[in-house]
Amino acid sequence: MSKVRVLAGTRKGAFILTADGKRDTWDVSGPFFAGWEIYHMKGSPVNPDRIYVSQTSGWFGQIIQCSDDGGKSWYAPGGGLQKSPQGWPSGESNRFVYDAAAAPLTTHQWYDGTQHPWEFKRVWHLEPSLTDAEAVYAGVEDAAIFHSKDGAHSWQELPGLRGHGTGPAWQPGAGGMCLHTIVLDPKDANRIYIAISAAGAFRSDDGGQSWKPINKGLRSQFLPDQDTEVGHCVHHIAMSPRRPGVLFMQKHWDVMRSDDAGDNWREVSGNLPTDFGFAIDVHAHEPETIYVAPIKSDSEHFPLDGKLQVWRSKTGGNEWEALTNGLPQKDCYVNVLRDAMAIDTLDDCGVYFGTTGGQVYVSPNGGDTWKPIVSHLPPVLSVEVQTIA
Amino acid sequence: MSNATIRLEIPHHLRTLAQVNGEVTLKVPTPVTLRRVLDVLETRYPVLRGTIRDHGTLQRRPFLRFFACSEDLSHNSPDDLLPQAVADGREPLLIVGAIAGGTGRLASRGARRARDSSFVRRRGD
Numbered sequence: 001m002s003k004v005r006v007l008a009g010t011r012k013g014a015f016i017l018t019a020d021g022k023r024d025t026w027d028v029s030g031p032f033f034a035g036w037e038i039y040h041m042k043g044s045p046v047n048p049d050r051i052y053v054s055q056t057s058g059w060f061g062q063i064i065q066c067s068d069d070g071g072k073s074w075y076a077p078g079g080g081l082q083k084s085p086q087g088w089p090s091g092e093s094n095r096f097v098y099d100a101a102a103a104p105l106t107t108h109q110w111y112d113g114t115q116h117p118w119e120f121k122r123v124w125h126l127e128p129s130l131t132d133a134e135a136v137y138a139g140v141e142d143a144a145i146f147h148s149k150d151g152a153h154s155w156q157e158l159p160g161l162r163g164h165g166t167g168p169a170w171q172p173g174a175g176g177m178c179l180h181t182i183v184l185d186p187k188d189a190n191r192i193y194i195a196i197s198a199a200g201a202f203r204s205d206d207g208g209q210s211w212k213p214i215n216k217g218l219r220s221q222f223l224p225d226q227d228t229e230v231g232h233c234v235h236h237i238a239m240s241p242r243r244p245g246v247l248f249m250q251k252h253w254d255v256m257r258s259d260d261a262g263d264n265w266r267e268v269s270g271n272l273p274t275d276f277g278f279a280i281d282v283h284a285h286e287p288e289t290i291y292v293a294p295i296k297s298d299s300e301h302f303p304l305d306g307k308l309q310v311w312r313s314k315t316g317g318n319e320w321e322a323l324t325n326g327l328p329q330k331d332c333y334v335n336v337l338r339d340a341m342a343i344d345t346l347d348d349c350g351v352y353f354g355t356t357g358g359q360v361y362v363s364p365n366g367g368d369t370w371k372p373i374v375s376h377l378p379p380v381l382s383v384e385v386q387t388i389a
Numbered sequence: 390m391s392n393a394t395i396r397l398e399i400p401h402h403l404r405t406l407a408q409v410n411g412e413v414t415l416k417v418p419t420p421v422t423l424r425r426v427l428d429v430l431e432t433r434y435p436v437l438r439g440t441i442r443d444h445g446t447l448q449r450r451p452f453l454r455f456f457a458c459s460e461d462l463s464h465n466s467p468d469d470l471l472p473q474a475v476a477d478g479r480e481p482l483l484i485v486g487a488i489a490g491g492t493g494r495l496a497s498r499g500a501r502r503a504r505d506s507s508f509v510r511r512r513g514d
Contacts, residue, residue, distance in 0.1 A: 057402065092438065
């Protein structure tokens, strides 16, 4: 029987939640890396027991952890304690150095409008390759994309993105200037989508060597030029693996859709009570069914009227319905962050999301009903789910 | 060049990463400087590379401090000689995460020592 493994990254450690295909009874393990911020953890589609983790700290910086047994044990690649005939391990799995030789280490726009040098701060998102368990991408702050081909032992920047000529116009969002979204096209190994707050969305069609902004159609009231190539605060992008090229975006405000791989976007917020939010995802088997977690506003990061709701559209946007069964409908003032929603691939598609109040919710029936898996974790930063045969 | 045996206390989270308990003892080439201590530490415990000083610039991470013999060494040159008591192994070198207030009953011994030093004692702690 299939089972699911939910990977929850929190402000104070990582947790793994497992259940069989009924998704009714859950085992909880963790905290792993207790006391550290776990921005993201994700398993390899090729080898589900290979899990990559971004472990960060304002004091101690960035650590990358891996598991080869589905989270039972962990190691920092290249950081072993034994000396081999080749010498001590390199310990460079947390070395994210911008490739200044390939793309000069220039400046980006700072909060006060002045220019500010690029500085590595942390890894926001890890995206394992769809075809090679040893290959993984990392989206980092300050915004750049890195690639590892050796199981996260070492990292190389794909400098064509940071070196894109628009770099000086990129600016940090409230959470920093982070590359937080990486979407890989399952039908075209050379096509990669990324999103940066607050620069916008970009696409590469040559495996990450060169990039183009894909922000046409986005509208952001805070920008003086609505047709600007970059500067939009894209919060997250989702794509159904069944239908690459159709993208859904939760922007700062506005839920957007593109049917041409991001070349053009149109708003599909429709009847949403508020179209501010962070998380967005697509049903595993129904490419026109999408989910968002509306948040009141950019000034008040909690659900409207204290009612925690996921909204579902079965028409690819514009027509939305509130999913409330099992979710708190009063006095709820949590947030759902951009990487904190996930979808499993069981026949009856499961939907998951985590909150800054420490809850992780599951719906085993595509959103019709919900229940908390756990209720008292530290604030949840990310949720991913693995469907394991 | 001879080696000195140095005692080093590192923060809880770094002890967890390096899988060590209590003080770390290192053989450091003389004359003993902070740079040499950190070089040896990072060679022996590669997982600590980048956690105390930046990978590229080797600058101290902003929220970490270096103390020894009730002195704050954080702003000294990494090539300055460490106090003789550290080089002799009579006193440990302390690497401490920035702290603010609290009685710290569960805090690490190193953090307590640093907090109790005259350089970081604050009224009301």
